Amino acid sequence: MVLKVKWIDFKSQIDKYIIEGEVLLEKYKSSRSEEEFTELKDAKQSWENTVISFVKKSFEPEHINFAYEFRAQKGYNLGMKLGVDQKIKNTIQALKDEINGLNYYLKILFISDAIVxxxxxxxxxxxxxxxxxxxxxxxxxxxxxxxxxxxxxxxxxxxxxxxxxxxxxxxxxxxxxxxxxxxxxxxxxxxxxxxxxxxxxxxxxxxxxRQVTDYSKISSSDEELKELIKQVLSEIEKLGYGQQIIFDEFDELREDIPNLDKKSFGQLLKAKLYDLVTQEAFDKAIASEIFKQFTDQILPF
Incomplete structure (x- = not known):
């Protein structure tokens, strides 16, 4: 099984689904009526189906087992013998489990080189x-x-x-x-x-x-590097990472380009990416993708 889409795009979409799931949690956490329980069940099922459809189609061959792996498997009792408060509570907990499962799924996929x-x-x-x-x-x-x-x-x-x-x-x-x-x-x-x-x-x-990073694939053209920085900033902004600190760090990098050889540029880029991950401006997956665009190397963490 191999991911067909770019990892950065796949992760961005799953992150959006996680946010949508959290919105459902917030919306229905205080629900008490049978009508609200029905709405919650329907909304949860619609959300699940959307997530499952996207994930299945993102892999070659299709990830057909994902539906079973994703849906909460703890067997929460949602039967008619329970009071509506308990049924809502169980449904909310099942939704939380699925959101946590998506977060874990991203972590495991990120370290799965043969898939991603x-x-x-x-x-x-x-x-x-x-x-x-x-x-x-x-x-x-x-x-x-x-x-x-x-x-x-x-x-x-x-x-x-x-x-x-x-x-x-x-x-x-x-x-x-x-x-x-x-x-x-x-x-x-x-x-x-x-x-x-x-x-x-x-x-x-x-x-x-002790590992030695190969910086030979970095462009020798100042203009190409500046254009690549522009493209990278545009891509990460589209993904929702628009913190000013990101732009400040890359502005500094762009200004230093005329004074840097390939190795110095690569080392400075690496240091800035590490700093941005530490400050939670974006995660390791984004940092690795950025580093690869400049160096054709995997960023070690």
Whole structure:
């Protein structure tokens, strides 16, 4: 399964659906009547259908399992034996779960290279990673998910990044190896779920500091760089990221162009993108897309 549309556009649309869902929560959170319950149910179903239709058609082949994965699976009782207050409460909670599910879905997709950015990786190389390579990949992706503090399926991470497991317990073995090294904490069940520990976070940060970014693809033309900055600002403004700090940072970058070689420009761009993510002007996905437009490289976090 591969994303057919640009990641930045897909994420922007899902973010809009999340906002629409939150509007429904706000609108009906104080509802008490049977009529309002019916309106809430209908509005929720319409919202669900819109989200499901968009997601299914955004992938090749269509993501036909998304409907089951997306709709709240906790089995909230909405039957006639409940009072209307409880039915509304259960429906609201189911909607909250679906909104949270969409947020998590975006996080997992963002770190799934084989689905979101297959043209930017060597899938054959991924499929033939040795043990050290697979362990490094797991740590790297858990690092990208570190801030939410949750456990994440190793199987899901590996499959989303083009790694096929050879046996049922292989994810358990990888988890055990990393846990024994003190890098992750595992929660074992039918599938192995893990989260990064501080030791693992530190190991990834040290490894990434040693990475050398290739800035050779950056344009040598000052005018081309200035035009690209203009295009980037236009794109992110259309996506709803219009904070003044973004424009200020890129204005400074544009003014410095005549004094910078490729490497210096790339390093300054990277620093500004890190700062903007830290200040929550936009997220890592947007920053990575911007960095790629200038350098044809993935921005390491």
């Amino acid at each position: 950015r297959p043209d930017e990786i060597d899938l054959n190389e991924r499929q033939n990673l040795d043990t050290d390579g697979i362990l490094d990949l797991i740590l790297s992706k858990l690092y990208d998910l570190y801030k939410d503090g949750k456990y994440h399926s190793l199987n899901l991470i590996l499959e989303g990044n083009g790694v096929k497991l050879n046996g049922r317990s292989e994810d358990w073995d990888y988890g055990r190896m990393l846990e024994n090294r003190g890098f992750i904490e595992c929660m074992n069940g039918r599938n192995v779920n893990a989260k990064l520990k501080l030791e693992g976070k530190y190991a990834i940060e040290q490894a990434r500091k």
